[in-house]
Amino acid sequence: MGERNDPMDTALKTQDNKRHLTIYFAVYTLVFAVLFFLCFGIHLIANDKSLLNYVDSFNMHYNSYIEAGRLFRAFFKNGLQMWEPNIGYGADIFNSIGGYFTDPLYLITLWIPEKFSEPVFNSIVVFRLYLTGISFSVLALKRGHQYYAAFCGAIVYTFSSCAYIGLNQSSFIVPLYILPLLVLGADELYEKKKPTLYVILLAYFAVASFYFVYMFAIMLVCYCLLKWILTNRNERTVKDLIKKICSFFIYSVWSALIAAFSLLPSVFVMRSMGRLGVRRYVPALYDFTYYKNFYQGYITSYNMLERDGMIGTSVVVFLSLIV
Template identity: 30%
Template sequence: MSKNKEKCIKWKNADFYLFYTLAFAGIALFLYMRFYLNGKSLVWSHDGVPQHLNSLAYYGRYLRKILHTLFIEHKLSIPMWDLNIGYGSDILTTLHYYVIGDPLTLLSVFFKSSQTEFLYEFLIFLRIYLAGIAFSRYAFYHKNSKQAVFMGSMIYVFAGWTIYAAMKHPYFSNPMIYLPFILMGIDKIYKKEKPYIFIWSVALAGLSNFYFFYMLGIFMVLYAAVRYFEQFEDRSLKNIGRWLGTFFMYSIIAVLIAAVILLPVILPVLGTDRFKAQNYVPLLYDKVYYEKYLGCLIGENMIQWGVAGFTAVSMTGVFVLFSKRKKYTALKVGFVLLNAFLLLPYAGHVLNGFSYVSNRWIWAYGMLIAYIFVKIYPELFT
C-alpha cells in the first residue's frame, strides 16, 4: 500500500475517531459521576491504596530522582535497591507488576505525590480509551464499516471487565490494548507485510506486565493456528514448520527487546511460594456456576474473576453467527473454544500460570464477542 493511500485512509477515519472520542468521554463521565456523586474515589481501598496508588507515587519520585541526578549532578544513577520497601527490597521486581515497564505510568514523572490520585484516575480511563483505539485498528485492518467498528469498540471497552476489574486494578486493562495489535501483527505476517507491529506490540506487552504477557502468548498461538488453517490450503509439515520458524524468529526478537525488564523480573517470581503452591483444581465448577453461566455473560459476575457483562445486543451477533452455515468458521471455532475455557476449571488453572483457578483472561473473550458483532453487523440487515 502506498504512503498516499495510507494517509487517505487515515483522513477518512478521522471522523470516526472524533465521534468515538466524544462518545467515550460522555460514557466515561457518566461512570465517573456515579462515584463522585456518591462521595467515592476510583481508588479501591483494599489493593488500590496500599499497592497501586503508592506504587504510582513512588515511581514518580523515583523517575524525578533519576532525572535530577542526570541533569543537575551530571551523572547517571539508577537506584536498584531500597531499604524503605519492606525490610529492603529490589525496586524493579517489587514495582514491575504495578508500574515499571508500563509506558503510560511514565507520566507519573510530571505529577507530585499529592497529585497522584488525579493521574491514577485519569490513567484508568486512558487505558480503556486506548483499548478501543486498538480494537478499531484491528477491525479497520480487516475492512469493516465505521458503524460496525464503532459499536464493536463500545462493546469491547465497556464490558464488565473494564467497569469492574479495571476500576479495581487499572493495569488489568493493559492486555486489552496489546491484544488487537498482536493479532493484527499476526495477520500482517501471514500477508507477508512488515512485522514491526507484531514485534513491538509483543515487546511492549512483555515490558508492561509478565502476568498478562503469559496469557497474551497463549492467545497469540491459538489465533495464529486458527488463522493458518483458515487461510492456507497447504498444510504440509514443511509449510507449517516454515511459518513456525517465522513466528519464532519474530517472537524471539520481541522477547529480547523486553528481556531488559522481563528476565530479571520473571526469574525470582517463578521461585516464589505462590507459584510453587499445589492448588486443587476440580474437574468441574459447582452446579450454581453452570446455572448462572448464560445470565452472567450479560449481567452478573461469575466466580473466579469471570467478569463478562457484555451488552445484550452483542449476543445477537452470536446467534446470527451460528445461523450462517459454511461461513465465519474461524469465529465459530474461537467462540466454542473460549466458552470451553470458561466452563472448565483446568483452563483457568493453565491460563493463570498453572496457579489457582482464575478466569482473568476473560478480556480476550470480550474481544472475540465484540468482533463477532462487528462481522455479523451487516448480516443483521439482510
Template identity: 35%
Template sequence: MRKFVSRDSKKDFYLLYTLVFGVISFFIYYQFAGNGKSLVWSHDGIPQHLNSLAYYGRYLREVLHTIFVEHKLELPMWDMNIGYGSDILTTLHYYVIGDPLTLLSVFVPADKTEVLYEVLIFLRIYLAGISFSVFCFYHKNPKQATFMGTLIYIFAGWTIYAAMKHPYFSNPMIYLPLVLMGIDKIYKREKPWLFIWATAVSAMSNFYFFYMICIFMFIYAAFRYFGIFSERSVKDVLGWLVKFIGYYAVALMIAAVIFLPVVMTIFGTDRFQAENYVPLLYDKIYYEKYLGDLIGENMIQWGVAGYSAVAMAGVFVLFSRKKKYLDLKLGFGLLNLFLLVPFAGHVLNGFSYVSNRWIWAYGMMIAYIFVKAYPEL
C-alpha cells in the same frame, strides 16, 4: 469536508469515538464522584496501586536529577523502605515498571497522584478501543460495525469492574489486538515490526498478562493458518513456526532488561510453587447462571463478562450462517469451553489457583463476532 467524512478516512470515526467515549466515561465517573467516592479501591488501590504510582514518579524524578543535574547515570535497584528491604524492579513491575503509561508519573507530584491514577484508568480503556478499531480496520470491516464493536469491547464488565479496582488490568486489552494484527501482517508477508514491538511492550508491561497473551497468540496463529492457507504441509507449518519463534525471540530480547529478572524472581516465589486444588467442574450454580452472566452480573473466579445484550445478537447471526465464519465459530466454542472447565482457568492463571482473569480476551472475540455479523443484521 468530503475528505474528512470519506469512506477511506478514519478521522470522523475517531472524532465520534472520542466524543462518545467521553460521554460514557463521564457517566461512569459520576457514579463514583456523585456518591463521594474516588476510583481508588480501599483494599489494593491505596496500599499497592496508588503508592506504587507515587513511588515510581518520585523514582523517575530522582533518576532524571542525577542525569541532568549531577551529570551521572545512577539507577537505584534496592530500597530498604520497601518491606524489610527489597529489589525495586521486581517489586514494582507488576504495578508500574514497564508500563509505558505510568511514565507520565514523572510529571506529577506525589500529592497529585490520585488525579493521574484516575486519568490513567480511562486513558487505558480509551487506548484499548483505539487498538481494537485498528485491528478491525485492518481486516476491512465497515466503520459503523467497528464503532459499535469497539464500544462493546471497552465497556464490558471487565473494564467497569476489574479495571476500576486494578487499573493495569485493562493493559492487555490494548496489546492483544496489536499482537494479533502483527500475526496477520506476518502471514501476509508484511513487515514484522508490529508483532515484535507489541509483544516486547506487552512482555515489559506485565508478565502475568503477557503469559495469557502468549497462549492466545498461539491459538490465533494456528486458527489463522488453517483459515488462510488451503495448501498445507508439515514443512510449511515448521517454516512458519520457525519464523514466528524468531520474531518472538527478538521481542523477548528487547524486553529482557525487565522481563528476565522478573521471570526469575516469579519462578522462585512460594506462591508460584504452591499446589492448588483444581476441581473437575465448577459448582452447579455457576452453570445455572452462566448464560445470564454474559450480559449481567459477575461469575465466580473473576469471570466478569457483562457484555452489551446486543452483542449476543452477533453470536446468533454467526451460527445462523452454516457455511461462513468457521474460524469464529470454533474460537467461540473453544473459549466457552475454557470458561466452563476449571482446568482451563488453572492453566491460563499460570497453573496457579483457578481464575478466569483472561476473560478480557473472550470479550475481544465477542466484540469482533458482532463486528463481522453486523452487516448481516
C-alpha cells in the same frame, strides 16, 4: 496495459480517509465519555468515591505508581537507581515494581506534583480503558471493516464486563488494549512476513504486563493454528506450517531478549512466590451454579468463582440484538 494511478486522485483519497478517521475517533471519544459517565461517573460522583479500592488497587498499584514517579524524577538528578531502601527493609527496584517503572503512561509523573497523584492515577485508568476501543478500532479498520461496524465493536469491547475488573486492577486493562494490536502484528508476520509490529508489541507486553504475557502466547498459538487450518486450504502444507512456527518462535525469542531487562527480574520474583507452591484442587467439572450463571453475563456480569474473572457482554449487544 494496466491502469495508471493518478497521483491527484490518490492524494484526494488519502485526505478523505484522514477526514473520515478524524470524525470517527472524535465520535468515539464523545460516545466513550458519555457512556463512561453514565456507567461509572454518576455512581462515583454521587457517592464521593474514586476508582481506588483498598486491596490491590491502593496497596499495590497506586503506591507503585507513586514510587515510579519518584524514581523517574530522581533519575534526572541522581541517575538510575537500582536499590530502594524505602520498600520494606530495602529491595531491588526492578524486582519490586519493574512493570510500573517501565510503563510509558507513568512518565506523566515527571511533570505532575505528588499531591495530585490520586486524580492523575484515576485519569490514567480511564485513559487505558479509552485506549482499548482505539486499539480495537485500529484492528477492525485495518481488516477492512466499515466505520460503523468498527465503532460498534469498539464500544462493545470497551464496555464489556471483562474490562470492569481493570477499573480496580489497573494493570489488568493493559492486555485489553495490547491484544488487538498484537493480533494485527501476528497477522502481518503470518501473511506479509513483516515482524516489526509483532516484535515491538510482544516486547512491550512482556515489559508492561508479564503476568499475562504467557496466557496471550498460548492464545496466539491457537489463533495462528486455526488461521492456518481455515485459510488457504489449497496451499496448506506441513512444510509451510513448520516455517511459520519457526518464524513466530524466532521473533518471539527476539521480543523476550529485548524485554529481558524487565522480564528476567519478574520471572525470578514469580519463581520465589509462595503461591506457586500452593496445591489447589481443580475439579473436572464445577458446580451446576457456576455454569448456570454464565447466562447472567448476557445481560449483566458474572465474576467467576470470585477470582477476578469477569465475564459478560455489553448491554449494547443486547440492545442491538433487539433492533
